[in-house]
Amino acid sequence: MSYLQKIIDALYFFFSFRRIHRLTDVYVPGDNAKKTFVEREAIGKSFELSLETPGKQIVVYGKSGSGKSTVINAKFSIYFDDKVGMVCTSDTTYEELLKSAFDDLELYVTTQKSKTNQYLISSEGKAKSSVLEAKTLFQSSESSQNLNERVITYQISENKLARALKEKNVCWIIEDFHLLGIDVKNKLARCLKVFTDLGAKMIIAGIVGSPKELLLYNTELTNRLSEFYVPLMSESELHSIITAGEKLLNVEFEDNCKNVIVKLSNGYAGVCHQLCLNMCWVNDIKSTQRKKKILGLGDLSETLYLYIGDKTDSFKKNYVNAFIRSEEGINYAKQIILSYFRTGQDVMNLQQFKYDFKKNVKEYSYDLFAKSLDDLVKKGVLDFNEIQSKYSISNPIFHVYCYINLKDEIDTINKERLREEVNKFQTVNLEKIQAMSFSTMTEIIPALMNMK
Known part of the structure; x- marks a missing residue:
């Protein structure tokens, strides 16, 4: 695109009040969708109710790639100011989970206090008639200094973490719970009860079967745990992703092209995003178009070569x-x-x-x-x-x-x-x-x- 064309496009968007969106912000195969987020029919308002209910802990489960993280990240900000979290691996320890949460909260404790006093005595004189008047000034100042240490190097516990999260209105999100070792899962199940008692919020994401594991490790969680299954996306939901991107980029996928993309995605939002991203990319669509572009099956062919050619x-x-x-x-x-x-x-x-x-x-x-x-x-x-x-x-x-x-x-x-x-x-x-x-x-x- 020439420099002059860029200026013309910029003027067009300015006077038409159309916002420019980058392609990589619209179709995001490796990230949580924000601009093209689709409300999941299977979740409904009950998820938001559980978020708002103090002390109610949440488990979100489903197949890898079903959209658990996207749902959580789209909803938590409705009721919380921020989040702390960690994506778990098979090597993650319980202590690392706690330390990571405290570190993200950036909590400090005062471990040492010091006070300094300064004194200043001075004299000044001036002539008044024939008498020399002398004046003595006495000044004092006091300063104090506190030495603060990050909680990460100080004593940490589930109780302190729960209180800090509640005070700051922050929720704790733990992803890939299913990868944790048995001992870590056991401790985390006990921690859930602490959070419930203190009114803090924890959201755990894992594959199918995660809620059963938590209840197995702590039967007291039965009425304190809300379970939400996130299935793979329906065809209508996948169509909604494509349609949302069309509006933002000012492009149009022909119906038969959409149908093939949806079938190939097989319920996985990430695949749908990737195919749409590739299709726009090979057609030099990097941001919102001034003039609508039509994309059809002919354009999809090259996209498929790009997508599966290396597989x-x-x-x-x-x-x-x-x-x-x-x-x-x-x-x-x-x-x-x-x-x-x-x-x-x-x-x-x-x-x-x-x-x-x-x-x-x-x-x-x-x-x-x-x-x-x-x-x-x-x-x-x-x-x-x-x-x-x-x-x-x-x-x-x-x-x-x-x-x-x-x-x-x-x-x-x-x-x-x-x-x-x-x-x-x-x-x-x-x-x-x-x-x-x-x-x-x-x-x-x-x-x-x-x-x-």
């Missing part, structure tokens, strides 16, 4: 690790994935898996099947919705990748189901699917471009 190796590695086994016998992981294509289902519960295995996998071991199912969830290949007790392939791109590489087996199992999958994921002909190579990730893009 070829990781997808192949995940596929090999999950499904390729050297030992003889049933490959349970592969059979579990094949179940989706045999049944034509995107989401399956345990009973559906058992029925399919009984019909198509001879002499299988339920214990080995259950172990493989659990392993696929831990590896991130499958998502498990604890509320609905259902499993789904976590990533639509990986779904298509598995489909292409298992195509021969799927074809021999159920040709009719194969045609349905083709219609569902792509409009390219079957010969082209067969020609796709195992290791070329970018060959999947034509298939993704035609998702319905």
